Structure formats: C-alpha cells, structure tokens
Amino acid sequence: MNIIEVMRLPLAVDLSGFIQLLQRLQVPHRVSEEGESQVLWAPDTLAEQVQQLYQRYPDGNADLQLADPADGPDAGERAPAQPSLAAQAKACKVTALTLLLCLVVAGLTGLGENFTTLRWFTFLDFRVQGDYLYFRPLAEGLAQGQWWRLVSPMLLHFGVLHLAMNSLWFWELGKRIELRQGAGALLGLTLLFSVVSNLAQHFTSGPGLFGGLSGVLYGLLGHIWLYQWLAPNRFFALPKGVLVMMLIWLVVCLTGVVGTLGLGQIANAAHVGGLLIGCLTGLLGGALARRKLSA
Template sequence: MAEYVVIAVELSEDLAEFSRLLWQQKLRHRIVVQEDKQLLLVASEQDAQQVALAYKSLQEGPLQWPESKPLSSSKPAPSPWRCFLRLPVTLIFIVLSVLGYLLVRFDAQLGLAAELTFFTVVREGASYNLILSKQELWRVLTPIFLHFSLLHVVFNTLWLWDLGRRVEYIQGSTKLLGLILLVALGSNLAQAMVAGAAIFGGMSGVIYGLLGYGWLWSVLVPHKSMHIPNAIVVFMLVWLVLCLMGFTRLLGLGEVANAAHVGGLLMGLLIAGAAAFIDRRSNSSKP
C-alpha cells in the first residue's frame, strides 16, 4: 500500500498534540523518524490533502478543519472487488486453502488430493506406500493447501488474512507471492526431512514465515514497519513451543507439522534479513 508523506519536520518539533487531533477526526496516520526528520504518513491522497491543510491552519493560528472535503470516516466501505484488487495474493491463497480443505474432506480415498501431497501415493491393494518423486516438482509447494480439519483451515486462513495483508499492503502483491512460495518450499522440505515419508499439509509453515518476516523487517526497517502487535508475536511463539512439547496431542488435536513451523519461521527471518540489507543498500546508493 502506497503511503503519502504529508509533512517532514525537525525532531525537536512535538507532533503529539497534532497527532491526537488527527485521530479525533478519524484520520489514520503514522509518524516515523527517518534520519534527522519526523515524517507524518497517511494512506490516501485525499487524507494527505486534508492533513496538509490542517497542519497549515495550525501553523497560522487555531486549528480549523477544512470543510470542502469529507473526513475519512465518511468514506464508503470498499467493495469486494476493490478489496481483491488491493489484496489479490492474500485472498487467492485463502481461497485455495479452503478448496484444499474441501478436497480432503470429500476425497477420503486420496484420489485427487494425493496429487497435492509431498510424497507420491502408490497404492498396493488395500495399502499404499509413499515415495519421493523427482519429476512432479509441484509437490514441494502444494501441501500448503491441504487442510485436514475445519479448525485447521479456519485457524490458518485467519492468520493468513492478518499477516498476509500486512505484507501485501506495505510491499505489494509480487513480493508477498515470492515470500509465500519461498517459505512454502523451505517449510515443506524441512517437514519432509524431519518427519520422513508421511502425509502432511497446511498453511501453518507459511504463517510462521510471514510472522518472522514481518517482525524482523519491522525491527530492521522501522520506517516501513508492518506494525505486527507484540501480543501476536508472543502468542504465536508460545503456541509454537507448546506444539513442540506435544501439547496438541494432550488436547486430542493430533500431530502437528512442527518442522514446517520452525522451518517456515527460520525462512521468514532469513528472507527478512536479506530484504532489509538490500533495502538499506539501495537507499544508501541513492544520491
């Protein structure tokens, strides 16, 4: 999501009161420090014009809110089509996850669903064996779409919506797509290497990859932060530890692809570190 720099002022200027007034008017914004300046950013051109007029008015005397344009709170809710245009990758992967759950739900004999598993299912009478195929390369990615319970798919799609859209808003659809594919590759390979020949699936590894990426990126590049609340980070890490300790088995929730979770998290952190390094190098090379 593009952001508009409305004002850039010295660090000595206190913008707290002006920010409070903006929030009273439901004008969404954020203030970041970049080098020796404070930057006030908003998400739309209309908001930028309104905030700029308000700041100019404040400099000249008592603040007078411009009346020529409606406040942000009066904007109509975005249509589903506009939401899709802004978040296509997030929404497409949510839909594919739901379809993956329905496929597993109504394909108990592992017919079509077996084409999406990491290991190829070879039937031998009433039993079957799992082998690693070197030709069907799509299998290193497609297990992320398979979900084995309603709770599984609901949990993953909610987190995908929360974390995926943060990345897509700030960095765009292409980067989110690349991030998901790289994390899916790493998390699925990690699970296959640790667990061996088994049927596994789910978007959880990708979720942890998005968490690690968004958190570390925000730490290393704070002026382009994705604003992942600390409570989310703590909750997800605590849940990861509980899963590693076998807590889900005690609750009767079955086995969890722990290697995919850890692998996804490490992949997200690694990609974030590399992306932040590239971002800094590109900024330092600009005149």
C-alpha cells in the same frame, strides 16, 4: 478497482505518521521506493480522498473517526470511507487468491478425507493398499515433472478449524506484506516459505501426509518481525502479544503435548523451517531497507 500512484515524494519526507493514519482508517495502501523517491499507492476509488487527507494531515496527527451517516450530509468529507472486505481483497489480490485456492482445495479433498483427490496435492504421490499408504520417492516424482508438489501441501487442510485458523492468520500477515512490499514480494515469499517448510518436514519426519499454511505463516511472522526490527514501519507493526503468542504456541507444539491430548499431529519441522527462513528474509530485507533510508 485498480491500485494507482497517488503521491510521489522525496525519501527525506517522513510518511510514517500519515501511514499510521491510513492504517487507523483501514485504507488499503502501500509505499514503494523508486530511486530517490517514495511512492504511495492506493485504490483509484480512494486516491482523491487520500490526497486531500495528506494535504490536511501530512503528519497524521488527526484524531479521526470514520464518518457516521447520523452525523449529517457533510460528515463523509472528514475521512475516507472504511473499505469493505471486498475492496480489501481487491487491493490484496495475492492474499485473497491464496485463501481462495485453500478453500477450493479443501472442497476438492473433503478436508483430507478424499484420498483420490488428496494425492494431487501431497508432497509425495502415494497409493493406497489395504490399510497402508505407499509413497513414491521425492526424486522419482520430481524426475517426472511433479515440481508443484514442493509447494502444493500449503493448500491442504485437515479439518474446518485447521483451515479457519490458518486462513485468518494468513489474511492478517499476508495483507501487511502485500500492501507494504507489493504483491510480487508476498507471492515470492509465500512460495519460498512453502518449499523450505515442506522440505524441512519431509527430511525430518520422512514420507507422510502433512499440509497447511502454518509453515508459511511462521515464515511471514519471522519476516515481519525482523524486517520491522531493522527498518521500523508502523504499517508492519503487529498487534501486541501476537509474536509472543505464536512463539509460545510453537514451543508448546514442540513438546508434543498437542498430539498427546489427541488434538492431531503437528508439523513441527515445517513450523521451525518456516520461521528460520522467514527470519533470514526479514534480516536481509530489513537491512536493505535500512541502508536505503540512511543513504
């Protein structure tokens, strides 16, 4: 399945209602701006159905439900079939590939238990001597060309719950950005948020073991939050309570209560660093998008 151009319309055409309809039907798609036009992209297997849907409901004002085979042989013509998980993954390649890499690294490192392979992905290389870990300075590692360490900790996870929760949130947030802004935007933002959150954690806490997608997740959250605030788009809208819940969790972690309860150490600086850089990119991206719409 390939993502192709389905429709090209003037910027003056309001697609927000139709985009909401596609979102309700869980049809993978994204919209890009090219000059004075806006382009709707969708999987080639659904292109014809999306075009027909737009001809019937350009404002998205249809109370549609997915077809049920029990409704008869013509029921499938009322709306596009709901994409499978595999189809969504193909439409969101960067999101799916990132999660696949996390799963592979979890297997290689034994979820942080195998120090021999763990050291390949940590922010600082280290050696084990007795009961202690001795870390190599950051400047020394970078001088030897180990630049991948600036981003590789995001692939590390320490426990099944850690991996599962981060994967679920990255799937939800990453899909939104990839379908709305494109694969390149998600890849660039993911790498940027990873670098900033890892540097924040390192320079705040000093040499140590840390990892996970959570710093990136807070970056994606901040980006979507402020981008949506400046240039509202229904596809970017987060479920009610998600933003508040994640911000409350951030504050709870900052209090240190999680570590006190023996639930593990939290990379708070990575969370805060990711959120701040995500808010910055959201402000810049949202301001540019708003300027284009008002031009």
